[in-house]
Amino acid sequence: MKQYTWTVTEEQAHERLDRFLTIMESAWSRTQVQRWIKDDHVKVNNENVKSNYKVTAGDVITLAIPEAEELQVEAEDIPLDVVYEDADVIVINKPRGMVVHPAPGHYSGTLVNALMHHCKDLSGINGVIRPGIVHRIDKDTSGLIMVAKNDHAHESLVEQLKAKTTRRIYKAIVHGIIPHQHGTVDAPIGRDKKDRQSMTVTEENSRDAVTHFTVLETYDKFTYVQCELETGRTHQIRVHMKYIGYPLAGDPKYGPKKRTLDIAGQALHAAVLGFDHPKTGKEMLFEAPLPEDMEKLLSHLRSK
Structure with a gap:
């Protein structure tokens, strides 16, 4: 059984317990954390509480993850x-x-x-x-x-993800013609109050989110971009590109309702992944070529 202990600071006070734990450990899902709390694996000051408990400064929170x-x-x-x-x-x-x-x-x-x-x-x-x-x-x-x-x-x-030392580079096709070569979107992301299945840029109950983008090619009404994640929030690139007015082509959740390009889902590909090997510490860097459907889209756009 793995044990964790945290003491809540003034800055962390007033968060829901389940959200506090997902902030402390980004790899844990809210659903998993809520299950641990329900099963009494989480205690606040040695007492069982509910997921919606608001933590206060000085609270000692313990988690014992079962085998x-x-x-x-x-x-x-x-x-x-x-x-x-x-x-x-x-x-x-x-x-x-x-x-x-x-x-x-x-x-x-x-x-x-x-x-x-x-x-x-x-x-x-x-x-x-x-x-x-x-x-x-x-x-x-x-x-x-x-x-x-x-x-x-x-x-x-x-730990590497939390320290922002991994490299995650995506290739995407977005609506609109981006007029500048490079840009950074620094805008916090949280749940959309109007649609709990979607994320949005918001200051309320959000987490910091940073996406760097570079324009690779421009076409009639579309732009081919490279996006590098500094953080890794749910739907981050999709939300950020919509936020600045260039939603992903084919995106059924954040893109235009009318289908514009022939692709089953958003035109987004995780092209580059880099991290330090957990045992040797050696820098590892991998690249995956664009899938056939995105290559076809680019060929189509270049020919217009």
Whole structure:
């Protein structure tokens, strides 16, 4: 059983307990944290409280993560594009349309199902549903994702994400013609009050979010851009590009309602992934070519 202890500072006071814990450890999902709280694995000043408890300065919060249960998610023989693999990490080039981990409505056909068939050794820090998963990319985003094969690797990779030392570069096609070559979007992201399934730029209950972008090519009504994440918030690139007036082409949630380009989902690809190897400390850098559907879109746009 893994134990964590925090003492709440003045700056952290008044946050909900479940949100406080996800801020302390970005790899944990709100749902997982709420489950731990409900199961009495979290205590505030040695007492059980609910997820909506507002922490106060001086509170001592303890979390005892139980040993990972035997996985109930079934291994499935699904082909994987393995970019790199050793005893500690595996890097996958995920296809568009594949969900990363099981969730209600998606208990099979996910990257986790495929990984469980491919390799038996995955970290158990994220429990039975998300073994090995350090970070996520959306179902309809293609590209590189790193997976931890043991708890030491998992903790190292999560720490690198928190310290902002990883490299995550995406390629995207957006609506509109961006008039300048480079830019930075520094705008906090939180849940959209009007739609809890969506994120938005907001000052309320938000987390800092920074995206750097570079224009690669411009076309009639569209721009091909490279976006580098400084932070890794849910739907960050999709939300930030919409916020500055250049939503992603094909994005069913944040883009125009009318379909404009022939692609199943947002035109977004995780092209570059870099991190320090959790055991050797060696700098690792990987690149995945654009998927065929985005290449076709670019060829079409260049020919107009």
